Amino acid sequence: MSAAGTLEAKTELIFEGANDNAYRNAFSHMKPDDKRRFFEGTLKRAMPGARLKSLKVTPEDMLDVASVVRAELEYSVEGMTASGSGKAVVSVPWMGKQLGMVNFILGGAGLEKRKYPMKTQLACGMREDISIKLADGFPEAVSLPSCLPVENERLSCQQTCEFKNGTLECSRELKLKAVEFSPEEYLNLKKTLKALEYDERKFPVLATSGRAIARAEKSVDKIAVQPVESNAKVLESHKELVVTDPHTSVYKMRYSKRILNYAGKIREAEVKVDFNPACQEAKLIRGVVISKTGQRQEIATNEMNVMDAGWNASAKRYTGGKILVANLPGVDIGSTIEVEYEITTRNKPFLSGSESFQLTDEMEKKSFEMTVPLDVTMQKIVTGERE
Amino acid sequence: MSMLRAAGLKAYPVLINVGTKRDAEVADPFFNHAIVGVELETGEYTLMDPTDEHTRDFLPSSDWDQSYLVCRPEGENIKISHVPPADEHMMRVKTTGS
Numbered sequence: 308m309s310a311a312g313t314l315e316a317k318t319e320l321i322f323e324g325a326n327d328n329a330y331r332n333a334f335s336h337m338k339p340d341d342k343r344r345f346f347e348g349t350l351k352r353a354m355p356g357a358r359l360k361s362l363k364v365t366p367e368d369m370l371d372v373a374s375v376v377r378a379e380l381e382y383s384v385e386g387m388t389a390s391g392s393g394k395a396v397v398s399v400p401w402m403g404k405q406l407g408m409v410n411f412i413l414g415g416a417g418l419e420k421r422k423y424p425m426k427t428q429l430a431c432g433m434r435e436d437i438s439i440k441l442a443d444g445f446p447e448a449v450s451l452p453s454c455l456p457v458e459n460e461r462l463s464c465q466q467t468c469e470f471k472n473g474t475l476e477c478s479r480e481l482k483l484k485a486v487e488f489s490p491e492e493y494l495n496l497k498k499t500l501k502a503l504e505y506d507e508r509k510f511p512v513l514a515t516s517g518r519a520i521a522r523a524e525k526s527v528d529k530i531a532v533q534p535v536e537s538n539a540k541v542l543e544s545h546k547e548l549v550v551t552d553p554h555t556s557v558y559k560m561r562y563s564k565r566i567l568n569y570a571g572k573i574r575e576a577e578v579k580v581d582f583n584p585a586c587q588e589a590k591l592i593r594g595v596v597i598s599k600t601g602q603r604q605e606i607a608t609n610e611m612n613v614m615d616a617g618w619n620a621s622a623k624r625y626t627g628g629k630i631l632v633a634n635l636p637g638v639d640i641g642s643t644i645e646v647e648y649e650i651t652t653r654n655k656p657f658l659s660g661s662e663s664f665q666l667t668d669e670m671e672k673k674s675f676e677m678t679v680p681l682d683v684t685m686q687k688i689v690t691g692e693r694e
Numbered sequence: 695m696s697m698l699r700a701a702g703l704k705a706y707p708v709l710i711n712v713g714t715k716r717d718a719e720v721a722d723p724f725f726n727h728a729i730v731g732v733e734l735e736t737g738e739y740t741l742m743d744p745t746d747e748h749t750r751d752f753l754p755s756s757d758w759d760q761s762y763l764v765c766r767p768e769g770e771n772i773k774i775s776h777v778p779p780a781d782e783h784m785m786r787v788k789t790t791g792s
Contacts, residue, residue, distance in 0.1 A: 308791060316791030324783030325755035332748040372750045400789055407785030408755075428759050431783035439791040482780040486759050 308475075310444025310515065312388030312395070318402055322376040325408050325431050331376050335369035340536045340667070349405045350382055354398070357384035388515075394449055395515045399468070399477050403435035404507070409483050416496060425488045425496075432482035439475040445513045452509030457499050461485040461492060464503055468511055475511060538571030539564040541670040542643070546662060550679045554655050561647040564668075566640050571668075576638035578646050580631040581616060586654050589613075589631040592647040599641035610634040695730050704733040707765045708741060710775065716761035718772040729757065731764045739764055741775055755783070 308314045322330045334342060342364050350357045361381040366374050388395040404410060408431045416425065448470035456465040466479040481503075488496050547559040566572050582589040594606030616628030635644055652658065662675045679685045698705035709725035716722045731739040741762065742752035749755075758777045764770040 314791050316789055318787060318789040321786040321788075323786065324751065324778065326783060326785045328746075328749045328751065328754050328756075335748060370747055372748075375750065400791065402789065403785065403787045406787070408783070409785065426759075428777075429755050429783065430777050430780040431785070432780040433785045433787070435787040435789075437789045437791075439789075482784075484780050486777050 308387060308397075308439050308441050310388075310442045311385075312390070312397075313383065313385045314387045314400060314439065315383050316381070316400055316439070318380045318382075318400075320378040320380070320402070320406065322378075325429050327376050329408055331369050331372075334364060334376065338536050344667075346378060346380055349402070350380060353402045353405050354382075354384045354387070354400055356386060357382050390515050393515055395445065395513050397475065397511045397513055399437060399475070399511065400439070401435060401437070401477075401479065401507075403433045403479060403481075407431070407433045409433045409481055412483060413500060416493070416500060418493075419497065421488075421490045421493045424490065425493050427483060427486050427488070430482075430484055430486060432480065435479045437475070437477040441473050441475060441513070443473075444516045445473070446516060447514045449512040449514050451511050452506065454506040454509065455502070457502070459495075461488065462496065462499055464499070466506055470511065470513065475513075477511075537668040538568055539566050539575050539668055541666065541668055541673065543671065544673040546675045548660070548675075548677045550658060550677070550683055550685075552680070553657060553683050554653065556652045556655075556658050558650045558652070558660075559647075560649065561645075563643060563645045565643050566638060568640060572638055572640055575644055576635050578631075578633040578635065578648070580633075580648055580650065582629055582631065582650050583626065584629045585626045586652055588651045589629075590649055590651075591631060591633045592649060593645065594633055594635050594647075595645040596635050596637050597643045597645070598637060598639065602637075604636045606633055606635055610636065698730065698732060706731050706733065706739075708739075708762050709765060710741075710757055710760050710762040712756055712760050715774065716772050718761070722772070725761075725763065727757070729753075729762075731762075733764075739773075751778075 337345065343359070343362055346362050346364075347359045350359055359380060359382045361379075363379045365377050369376070384400070387398045387400070408429055410433065412427045412429060412431070451468045451470060452466070454466040457463060458465075461484055463482045463484065464480065466477075468475070468477045470476075485492075542563045542565055544562040546561075548556055549559070550556045564571075564575060566575055578591065578594060580589045580591070591606070591611055594610075596604045596606075598604075611631065611633045614630050614632055616630050619627040631648070635646075638644060664673055666673075677685075695705045695707060708729045708731040710727045710729055711725045712727050716724070727743075727745075729741055729743040729745070731741050733739055740752060741757065743749070743754055743757050746754040746756075753775065758775055760775050761772050762775055763772050
């Protein structure tokens with residue numbers, strides 16, 4: 308890690324036992340792009356701003372169970388230190404908190420107390436070792452986190468951090484050893500998790516040399532953009548939000564896509580528009596399918612249905628959502644679909660929304676337009692613009 | 695199961711209930727999954743789930759700590775499937791940086 312806080316690192320993830328089982332299943336259903344997005348997201352949650360330079364997930368065929376699932380990530384990340392007054396607080400690149408069955412299970416311990424036992428079904432754990440070679444700008448440690456180990460018959464956890472010969476060595480091990488926690492044991496578990504969370508917020512503080520920081524490189528190699536493996540290519544997407552007053556708007560959507568494979572055919576043959584019937588109305592204006600040979604077919608009115616949203620039964624306290632489902636005729640690989648719909652919103656306390664220009668499919672053209680009266684106050688944030 | 699038997703092992707079909715545990719004292723035919731059990735010389739069973747294509751273990755984690763019944767002609771008691779120790783189910787993360 309440079310004195311300016313730029314880290315070039317490589318992380319190897321080994322999924323053993325139940326972790327292998329769960330992640331192998333998930334990866335077997337993912338395309339290479341999906342895997343990259345998954346690990347990119349994991350990396351960025353652990354280290355905001357990190358750039359994934361390379362990724363290798365093995366075995367290539369997830370049905371080959373002869374070897375364990377492994378992933379190797381190479382990445383760079385800037386801003387891993389906060390320096391001042393001759394010291395630097397160093398962010399340790401812990402990745403383990405974002406992955407693994409043990410974190411998934413402990414993430415479910417949300418209740419403050421329980422009336423009935425918590426059953427985890429799995430005994431599993433996480434071991435993380437980090438070794439970071441530091442540049443000359445860090446002559447010594449000022450303070451290193453100290454964490455009390457936890458060891459009982461249901462859970463064990465220990466975390467260490469050392470600074471030796473210019474290298475920061477950190478390790479963390481967490482084991483969930485039991486599959487059931489009684490309400491009393493659950494209270495102890497919560498106390499332990501609280502202590503762990505507190506320990507996670509401890510950072511090493513190292514002495515710094517000002518000259519070394521000034522010399523440190525400030526640029527990181529730009530990462531080549533990876534090609535996207537698409538199910539349907541977005542030929543054009545245009546969205547328009549027409550605001551009438553602070554509580555009323557019409558959202559108009561128009562897109563055309565070319566179907567590239569079977570997954571795209573399944574996904575795009577049904578147009579699904581979610582809306583809240585308490586304050587919204589959805590209307591399909593146009594649905595056209597143009598076959599490979601140029602034959603046009605328009606959607607029939609009896610192919611449009613309004614149904615209850617899938618989540619209604621599990622969240623009865625909320626107003627049930629609705630979904631407009633339109634079945635496009637004759638969608639096949641190679642055909643082009645053209646869809647246009649609008650959602651009218653009335654009596655909303657305020658209007659808000661977001662629009663993403665990074666999609667899971669290749670896109671040729673996308674535009675978003677917003678019309679707002681002058682007397683309506685508007686705030687907007689644009690993020691992720693390329694430099 | 696036929697292959698295991700052909701190899702000379704004592705293999706039996708096993709009914710397992712993935713979810714709520716069954717009461718071992720009550721005669722109960724309600725299970726939701728079928729796997730295979732091989733009887734060892736000690737009288738214990740090694741369970742294996744040949745329906746799971748994504749596991750390296752004989753028994754995937756979804757079948758752990760569940761009620762099961764080995765279908766022997768003479769009958770058997772309802773048992774609870776084994777939970778392996780955490781050490782065998784670790785997620786290992788190793789980071790080196792410069």
